[in-house]
């Protein structure tokens with residue numbers, strides 16, 4: 494790493510820390526969460542996916558699982574022939590890879606190498622739609638994550654790629670974010686105000 498790259502990495506680290514602290518302290522967190530739950534549910538009505546990937550929330554991330562669980566139950570009401578499935582990420586810290594495994598409420602869980610709960614011994618699934626947690630987001634659908642590069646690496650190796658939807662709070666917008674060559678933009682970004690990408 495040369496000096497300018499090192500400076501950039503340190504700035505990104507500080508930015509992540511700032512955004513995570515701000516997110517944990519949001520004074521109107523409950524209202525923002527309620528708004529984004531509604532927005533997610535309405536957005537999902539227009540989609541025909543049957544397998545959706547999401548995440549187990551950490552560090553004050555928005556929790557996508559209540560809206561997805563309702564989406565799953567709605568599928569049973571309309572008797573969608575193929576049962577709807579929800580998956581959560583399982584990471585391999587050594588090879589830096591990520592797969593998705595079935596999750597259901599009450600599913601046995603265990604901690605992954607980063608201390609994030611993951612489904613224990615459930616089947617691998619291949620989501621056509623992925624909800625992705627954002628630490629920050631920017632114009633063009635760009636996302637700042639925790640710095641593992643798991644989504645970029647996984648998406649770069651998938652064909653066709655799943656449709657990717659970043660979930661964020663309005664306070665996480667980064668007006669000056671400069672994407673790096675490996676950054677793959679999200680297909681859409683939702684926050685507590687609605688669909689903010691594409692605009």
Ligand SMILES: Nc1nc2c(c(=O)[nH]1)N(C=O)[C@@H](CNc1ccc(C(=O)N[C@@H](CCC(=O)O)C(=O)O)cc1)CN2
Nearest residue numbers: 506548549550551582584607609626639640641643644
């Ligand atoms: N809830 C949730 N689960 C998720 C993700 C996510 O963003 N949110 N991921 C999305 O990818 C994957 C896990 N990604 C991770 C990426 C980095 C670190 C991590 O520990 N990073 C170092 C800092 C690295 C750096 O800044 O250079 C650290 O925090 O010490 C942990 C998990 C899969 N599961």
Ligand SMILES: Nc1ncnc2c1ncn2[C@@H]1O[C@H](COP(=O)(O)OP(=O)(O)OP(=O)(O)O)[C@@H](O)[C@H]1O
Nearest residue numbers: 636637638639640641642643644645646649675676
């Ligand atoms: N397609 C790829 N192939 C190999 N390495 C990659 C690829 N995409 C990203 N990386 C590496 O992953 C690391 C982290 O990237 P970045 O800082 O963009 O993470 P992030 O998107 O914020 O984090 P995350 O996706 O884990 O939440 C970088 O060092 C980058 O070189």
